[in-house]
Amino acid sequence: MRSWVEAANAPDCEFPLNNLPYGSFRSESGEPHCGVAIGDMILDVTRMERDGLIQMEDEEEIFFYGDWTEFMTLGPAAWAAFRARVTALLDEDAPDAEKLVGYMVPMAGTEMLMPFTVAEYTDFYAGKHHASNVGTMFRGPENALPANWLSVPIGYNGRASSVVVSGTDVRRPWGQLKAPDxxxxxxxxxxxxxxxLEMGAIVGTSSEGPVTVAEADAMIFGYVLMNDWSARDIQAWEYQPLGPFQSKATATSISPWIVPKAALEPFRCSTPERERPLLDYLEEPGPMLYDIALEVGLAPDGKAETVISRTNYNVMYYSAAQQLAHHTTSGCPMNTGDMLGSGTISGPEKGQRGALLEMSWGGKEPVTLDTGETRSFVEDGDTLTLRGHAQGDGYRVGFGACTGKVLPALEDPYAR
Amino acid sequence: MRSWVEAANAPDCEFPLNNLPYGSFRSESGEPHCGVAIGDMILDVTRMERDGLIQMEDEEEIFFYGDWTEFMTLGPAAWAAFRARVTALLDEDAPDAEKLVGYMVPMAGTEMLMPFTVAEYTDFYAGKHHASNVGTMFRGPENALPANWLSVPIGYNGRASSVVVSGTDVRRPWGQLKAPDxxxxxxxxxxxxxxxLEMGAIVGTSSEGPVTVAEADAMIFGYVLMNDWSARDIQAWEYQPLGPFQSKATATSISPWIVPKAALEPFRCSTPERERPLLDYLEEPGPMLYDIALEVGLAPDGKAETVISRTNYNVMYYSAAQQLAHHTTSGCPMNTGDMLGSGTISGPEKGQRGALLEMSWGGKEPVTLDTGETRSFVEDGDTLTLRGHAQGDGYRVGFGACTGKVLPALEDPYAR
Structure with a gap:
């Protein structure tokens, strides 16, 4: 699919007409506006709505606040109608492309904001290589994979208030640490x-009782890249018996663009063969995972970046739809804006691991950067960048970079 | 303190002039209104605001939606001013009591609604007797109290979407269960x-970085009774390694009335002597716990209630202020409407335990009711009721009952 926005047609452009992801950016007026990425430009949807070029059903000012949450509540039919409308407007054969030129904002230099309001945030643990690696380090090789892991899409509730958009600095936290000795x-x-390194699935429509995997898949609005910053020393001391808490509450960064589920349809793939049969409620009616190439870059302060990991979302054991279905088994109500983290995405090889804990094997085998420096964990001044895209035939569907720079811990966290 | 609402002056009335708790009720028009309990009546604050009898600063329609969240954001000075104003209006010497008569709604037959919008919900584990009892059952007596317990106010994030107001039926959930054999x-x-059986502390004002225990105490708006419904068999199978998840997501019931922190001031008491010194950031500048007598009643369907437990909030090891301070150590932002569960409140004696798991010692020693029936866990049709009050000199400060009736599990959770 080709657009009259030329940059969108380059084979390595993350934002072709096939993608059309949703973001929020600060407009000229300083207000947050909803935008759709196309090539190197952002289509200002908030201004289009204001000027009557886009109207969602009978609703008014769905995009007024520069947040996609209200749009999500309209449901899959509205999502599809909007996507079809924007696709037609941006198509290379669109009859009145010139009417849209005034609504195009160059991406370069634009400040991206949180694209939606996170209602609640759940983090899962669906990467088998990750769970095995961490389990081996924390509990020994004989207890690496917990007894329930092959049956339960293990997850815990995270802290929605700590989710930030790419580009937000992340300050090293304080916490309780206990040395082994x-x-x-x-x-x-x-x-x-x-x-x-994770993928985040965003729940678009709400549910009250338990939902099937197929229903769960229909509820998902789109996907983001996600970096769930983790304080491993705080985690090791606090996590028994009720799970991670402050170790995961400093920040979780997401990519600025939510890629619609529709854009990822061609890239569906299946979860792996099961060594233990799944309970019926977790059976998938079709492929629910996606083939999305992922990488992690680490750039020391003022220095060049090294790509420290390359992996793929397709290695996960449970899909987001399975996780969401499991999330509702208890009758737990799910709401628009809930975000589900996939769990750390690690492939089988050392160069495919999604956390430094695994890459450096708990600090015992530090990672060597292209600059010659080594890293066991992230250091102050480091900028971490996640990237991801699905590769189509002559085009790719990307998320935009998910970056965060680590600031040093406060000298005294209680100084005012 | 005496009110011109006569019922408020009875020594066993839960809602004297000293209390003035905040609730939401369905008004004649069918709309949710904010109300303050006094004696057997509710003062309709939403109508008073509409008619200009109450105005918060320059703000308009703080109470319009029948939800106290907006009011909470105004902060402690506004809370105090409002409380002083309502106290003066309801005092037995109030000059124009007759002007208020039209704003009084009889409590009897009124439907109570959620008094605020839960932003995020965190559940702690600060009852030492509870943690020891559960630890003994789940991990054996030698591992009863986790190694971190005397240092860390252990908590995990719960699910805000599952919090319901007293009176809401609770449906027995489905889930993954694995028999030991x-x-x-x-x-x-x-x-x-x-x-x-828990107390819930409601965060009134937001924070960004770490806060001290004193600052945390100032952020707390008030307290509710809380029943954190728990599926023990689901919990036992799912909780390793990331903590409770679906076992705690069916429902958490709260009392209809939020008792303001100001009403509880006379009942402050101290957390216990420490067998292990606390880290400085958890030191309390004064008494942060409260002397609140609590009880749990269980009524089988259509039968009389038995009080199955009597205990007191004053047995807890960590206060809500300590828990909130700990919650912010990582830099985790806290927001208006966040709710912190105390953890199950169990005293040292068998008759003082706050969960049936402990009362029946995992089902081995069923509790005998006054009806002659026994209970290891709750059964379909049972109504569970929490009650609590602080006892003053000739008056008491109560929360209203926190009730919930257990409905049978759905036959097929996926039938539509």
Whole structure:
């Protein structure tokens, strides 16, 4: 599919006409506006709605606040209608392309904002290589994969208030740390600050009772890249018996663009063969995972970036639809804006791991960067960047980079 | 303090002039209105605001939606001013009591609604007797209290969407259950459905970085009774390694009335002596716990209630202010409407336990009701009721009952 926005037709452009992801950007007026990415431009949907070029059903000002949450509540038929309308407008054969030129904002230099309001945030643990690696380090090889792991899409509730958009600096946290040979913990800055390469699935429509995997898939609005910053030393001391808490509450960064599920349809693939049969409620009616190539870049302060991992979302054991279905089994109501993290995405090889904890095997085998420096965990001043795209025939569907720079811990967190 | 609302002056009335808790009720028009409880009446604050009898600063229609969240954002000075104004209006010497008579709604027969919008919900684990009892049952007596427990106010994020107001029926959930002697789990209705007697602290004002215990205490708006419904069999199978998830997501019931922190001031008491010194950031500048007598009643369907537990909030090891301070250590932003569960409140004696899991010691010692029936866990048709009050000199400050009736599990959770 070709657009009259020329940059969109380049084979390595992340935002071709096939993609049309949703973001929020600061407009000339300083207000957040909803935008759709096309090539190197952003289509200003908030201004188009204001000027009557786009109207969603009988609703008014769906895009007024520069947030896609209200749009999500309209449901799949409205999502499809909007996508068809924008696709037609941006198609190379669109009859009145010139009417749209005034609504195009160059991406370069634009500040991206949170594209939606996170209602609640759940983080899963669906990467088998990741779970095995971390389990081996935390509990030994004989207890690597928990007994329930092959049956339950293990997840825990995270903290929605800590989700930030790409580009937001992330400050190294303080917390309780206990050295293995110490009797008592200290309160100090985290020494083992880490990343987790994940995909985030965004729930578009709400549910009340349990939903099937097929229904869950229909509820999903789109996907983002996600970096779930993790304080490993805080985690190791706090996580028994009720799970990770402050170790995961500093920040979770997401890509600025939500890629619609519709744009990812050609890239569906299946979860793997099961060594243990799944319970019926988790059976998938079709392929629910996606073939999305992912990478992690690490750039020390002021220096060139090294790509420290390359993997693919297609290695996951449970899909987001399975996770969402499981999430509702208890009767838990799900709402527009809920976000589900996939769990850390690690492939089978060392160069395919999604967390420094795994890449450096708990610090024992530091990663060597192209600059010659080594990393066991992230250091102050490092910029971490996640990238991802699905590769089509002559085009790719991308998410935009998900970046975050690590700031040093506060000297005194209680100084005012 | 005496009110011209006569019922408020009875020594056993839960809603004297000293209390003035905040609730939401369905008004004659069918709309949710904000109300303040006094004696056997509700003062209709939404109508008073509409008619100009109450105005918060320059703000308009703070109470329009029948939800106290907007009011909470105004902060402690506004909370105090409002409380002083309502206290003066309801005082027995109030000069124009007759002007208020038209704003009084009888409590009897009124439907109570959620008094605020839960932003995020965190559940803690601060009852030492509870943690020891559960730890003994789940992990054996030698691992009863986790190694971190005396240092860390252990908590996990719960699911805000599952919080309901007292009076809401609670349906027994389905979930993954694995019998100890089975190889594989089944998907079936929960067989060990339980309650947890807790207090909920409601965060009134937001924070960005770490806050001290004193600052945390100032952020707290008020307290509710809380019943954190728990599926013990789902929990036992799912909780390793990332903590409780679906076992805690069916429902959490809260009392209809939020008791303002100001009303509880006379009842402050201290957390216990520490067998292990606390880290500085958890030190309390004064008494942060409250002396609140609590009880749990269980009524089988159509039968009389038995009080199955009597305990007190004053047995807790960590206060809500300590928990909130700990919650912010990582830099986690806290928001208006966040709710913090205390953890199950169990005293040292068997008759003082806050969960059936403990009362029946995992089902081995069923509780005998006054009807002659026994209970290891809650059964379909049971109504569970939490009550609580602080006892003053000739008056008491109560929360209203926190009730919920257990409905049978759906026959087929996916039937439409």
């Amino acid at each position: 110490a009797d008592l913990p200290v309160f100090a800055p985290c020494k083992r600050f880490d990343i987790e | 089975a190889d594989l789990p089944v998907f079936a209705p929960c067989k060990r459905f339980d309650i947890e």
